[in-house]
Amino acid sequence: MPVSKQLVNQHLLWRAGFGPAVYQLDDLNNSSPEKLYKALQKASSKKPEYLQAADNYLQGLMLGIQEAGRQQKEMSPEQKKEIRKRSRDSIRNLNLYWINEMVNSDAQLREKMSLFWHGHFACRNLNIFFQQELLHVIRRNALGNFRGLLHEVSKTGAMLNFLNNNQNKKDHPNENFAREVMELFTMGRGNYTEHDVKEAARSFTGWGANAKGEFVFRKFQHDDGSKTVLGKTGNFDGDEVLEILLDQKQTAKFISQKLYRFFVNDTIDAQKADWLADRFYKSDYDIGKLMEDIFTSDWFYDEKNIGSKIKSPVELLIGMQRMLPMKLENEEALLLLQRLLGQILFYPPNVAGWPGGKTWIDSSTLMMRMRIAQLINDKDEFNIKPKSDDDQMMGRDDDDIKINRMGKAARPIYAEIDWNKYVDYYNDVPRNELVNDIAGNLLQTKKSVSAGVINEYSDASDKNSFIKTATIQIMSTPEYQLC
Amino acid sequence: MLIKRRDFVKVGSLATASFMVPKFLKAFERVDRVPPGNKVMVILQLSGGNDGLNTVIPIRNDIYYRERPRLGIERASALALTDEVGLHPALTALRELYDDGSLGILNNVGYPNPDRSHFRSMDIWQTGSASTEYVATGWLGRYLDAQCHGCDKPTFALEIDDVLSLALKGENSKAIAMKDPKRLFGTSNENFFRDVLKEHKNEGEETVDYLYKTMSETLSSANYIFQQSRLHPSSAEYPKTELGNGLKTIASLIFSDINTKVYYISLGSFDTHVSQQMQQQRLFTELSNAVKAFTADLKKNNRFNDVLMFTFSEFGRRVSQNASGGTDHGTANNMFLIGGALKQKGVINAMPDLNDLDEGDLKYKIDFKTVYATVLRNWLEADDTTILGKRYDHLKFC
Numbered sequence: 001m002p003v004s005k006q007l008v009n010q011h012l013l014w015r016a017g018f019g020p021a022v023y024q025l026d027d028l029n030n031s032s033p034e035k036l037y038k039a040l041q042k043a044s045s046k047k048p049e050y051l052q053a054a055d056n057y058l059q060g061l062m063l064g065i066q067e068a069g070r071q072q073k074e075m076s077p078e079q080k081k082e083i084r085k086r087s088r089d090s091i092r093n094l095n096l097y098w099i100n101e102m103v104n105s106d107a108q109l110r111e112k113m114s115l116f117w118h119g120h121f122a123c124r125n126l127n128i129f130f131q132q133e134l135l136h137v138i139r140r141n142a143l144g145n146f147r148g149l150l151h152e153v154s155k156t157g158a159m160l161n162f163l164n165n166n167q168n169k170k171d172h173p174n175e176n177f178a179r180e181v182m183e184l185f186t187m188g189r190g191n192y193t194e195h196d197v198k199e200a201a202r203s204f205t206g207w208g209a210n211a212k213g214e215f216v217f218r219k220f221q222h223d224d225g226s227k228t229v230l231g232k233t234g235n236f237d238g239d240e241v242l243e244i245l246l247d248q249k250q251t252a253k254f255i256s257q258k259l260y261r262f263f264v265n266d267t268i269d270a271q272k273a274d275w276l277a278d279r280f281y282k283s284d285y286d287i288g289k290l291m292e293d294i295f296t297s298d299w300f301y302d303e304k305n306i307g308s309k310i311k312s313p314v315e316l317l318i319g320m321q322r323m324l325p326m327k328l329e330n331e332e333a334l335l336l337l338q339r340l341l342g343q344i345l346f347y348p349p350n351v352a353g354w355p356g357g358k359t360w361i362d363s364s365t366l367m368m369r370m371r372i373a374q375l376i377n378d379k380d381e382f383n384i385k386p387k388s389d390d391d392q393m394m395g396r397d398d399d400d401i402k403i404n405r406m407g408k409a410a411r412p413i414y415a416e417i418d419w420n421k422y423v424d425y426y427n428d429v430p431r432n433e434l435v436n437d438i439a440g441n442l443l444q445t446k447k448s449v450s451a452g453v454i455n456e457y458s459d460a461s462d463k464n465s466f467i468k469t470a471t472i473q474i475m476s477t478p479e480y481q482l483c
Numbered sequence: 484m485l486i487k488r489r490d491f492v493k494v495g496s497l498a499t500a501s502f503m504v505p506k507f508l509k510a511f512e513r514v515d516r517v518p519p520g521n522k523v524m525v526i527l528q529l530s531g532g533n534d535g536l537n538t539v540i541p542i543r544n545d546i547y548y549r550e551r552p553r554l555g556i557e558r559a560s561a562l563a564l565t566d567e568v569g570l571h572p573a574l575t576a577l578r579e580l581y582d583d584g585s586l587g588i589l590n591n592v593g594y595p596n597p598d599r600s601h602f603r604s605m606d607i608w609q610t611g612s613a614s615t616e617y618v619a620t621g622w623l624g625r626y627l628d629a630q631c632h633g634c635d636k637p638t639f640a641l642e643i644d645d646v647l648s649l650a651l652k653g654e655n656s657k658a659i660a661m662k663d664p665k666r667l668f669g670t671s672n673e674n675f676f677r678d679v680l681k682e683h684k685n686e687g688e689e690t691v692d693y694l695y696k697t698m699s700e701t702l703s704s705a706n707y708i709f710q711q712s713r714l715h716p717s718s719a720e721y722p723k724t725e726l727g728n729g730l731k732t733i734a735s736l737i738f739s740d741i742n743t744k745v746y747y748i749s750l751g752s753f754d755t756h757v758s759q760q761m762q763q764q765r766l767f768t769e770l771s772n773a774v775k776a777f778t779a780d781l782k783k784n785n786r787f788n789d790v791l792m793f794t795f796s797e798f799g800r801r802v803s804q805n806a807s808g809g810t811d812h813g814t815a816n817n818m819f820l821i822g823g824a825l826k827q828k829g830v831i832n833a834m835p836d837l838n839d840l841d842e843g844d845l846k847y848k849i850d851f852k853t854v855y856a857t858v859l860r861n862w863l864e865a866d867d868t869t870i871l872g873k874r875y876d877h878l879k880f881c
Contacts, residue, residue: 266690362652
């Protein structure tokens, strides 16, 4: 069976972005992947705006540090506590600001790439300034050059602190940063020796960040002796080691494979991935070109790649909001859902990022996923509590959970869906074709859910109610979890 | 109508959910409890990094009192086990278990190159990995993978929670998380889900089929767990706390015919950077009361010998108190072992050596993975080497 035009267009929009938005419904049958990709590229070439989430109090404090030209002065425990709390709240806001970009920005490709890099350069850090700076580095370079991205990320306060490089000193090397740069950011396990890690760590000695998160090179902590890394010998500093890692073709291969898994298919096609790696290496790590290679290849649109991926929780939540524009009275609901589904932006499970694929799914997360549409549509009770995260909470109460302590039937989501555009789109569709049409627009799987079941559980009292309820029901199926 | 128990077990594990009619259940109200032999393990995770030194207290150690002038628990108020060792005053139930020969204490449990981040250290404990590797499956999940080839209900392990922990996620099998069998039954028993499932036919789309398989297992497990929870519901009084309710649910399932071997439940947060005394007192009171009811219930029903319970936390805390009436993240810690069939009892190994610290932190003496290897091999009769990916020595407590 040939893959329909609509399906390939949707395939592109789901993979190179967060799925079709309601205003794109008309395009799905009329446009082509080439045209749609050009538009994505164009929209994504604009410089992203800096997402500033730190609150005024924290910004004032940071300004104070700047003007006085000194490190954080002695603060009382209460002040420190207050700062930690505000920083944590600001990271929650940063999460929501970024989500908002993913839902509403036309630069879908860039935001999707940024989500990939956010998982690749996974970093937990409770300092809002560090986090927003790292995110900006990622969004600015998301489609640029991997060489530049790697160098810049490696010099962020977020990463240097997270991977303990502030403690990496000539007399007491700390290998954490050097190890993760090799294992997770560039070459992957098994392509270097423990000796390489030790020597690379020496090269990164003296790299640190100040209280503002700016990179500082502490000359007196740097080991400027000779090192041998991956067969090369010299008095390397950190930048030179990063260059040595980039010289290795294995780095292009490792990144290409990871991109393939994220954007194409969980199962790697070695031939395709090698072809991508070759071209990525030859282009001197041009990410934009690599993505073009993927999204303009015939094989990307092969049937086996369509509908084969399990949406990550963030992709799922964003995709729904793009198709059903909604006003959330309590935006924190999005944070609660991220927690329950196992993907909280800025809180990756570890430095290896979210493993993805089938690991998103267990009985609890699957049943939760299939209830979200109902919850948005106010048809479901909610009495589920996420696990606490001691790194986030540090012994304090959990703001997200308060939402549903209000009572047994408390709803986690107070949403007002703007149905007008969506319902209008189906004006000319005859009643008996509605279920198939809606399913066609929402699902990427070969076989759709049974129209009979959807009909049975939808409100048939009038056409609009039917469109709405059938949409909610289709979004509550296993098929909708895939893209 | 008389149906033999074992026949029912067979039906229960093979039949689809709709086949299990409540009428059956009536026949069992008179039948005796499950005969001893089905050994189960109950894991109690103390989340947040419990302060081990104020849990199992070195009541004659000057360094302990010197480093903790404000937080140290006086010898007189500790629940003395030996001349040297006392328990936190709130842990009265554990003291009784100690007297009764049903408590074991492992000291200095940890791992090389300890990580002081909650999430990372918990990751290491839950995956059963070294601190230098990142593993995406949990140690009990891999136990499930090994036990659950093609079984239709992944109920060999259950977590009493709304969200499933990494510890219980395997490559191919994942345990079920639920707080209340009835609620799980209610939410998954929605007709829409059942009908969607009924209409699905495997079409060779791998991920679609995977989701339907998970859905089908969830629905049939929800049914199975619910039915089992009503076979012999515990009639004992438990404290009305989350842990109390959770342990009561576990007891009811232990008394049933369910195939579950591992139960997992958490209590927290023990992250006591500030006001440690109050927080630990409150949590230990909850723990002690719940464990008291649970162990009494098991004894009354002759199942205490079939249950091995252990506690763990992602790390202990630093030896010195901090300036805010609390303690900061540390390293090695102690574990409680509870059960009627312990082969080693009491304080099993030496208390922490406070003269030999690593920059103010305890040095580990027992790798926690040897504890896992021991319970997997000796209690659950599973292949610990495959599950842990490495051969570890076995301890002798079970």
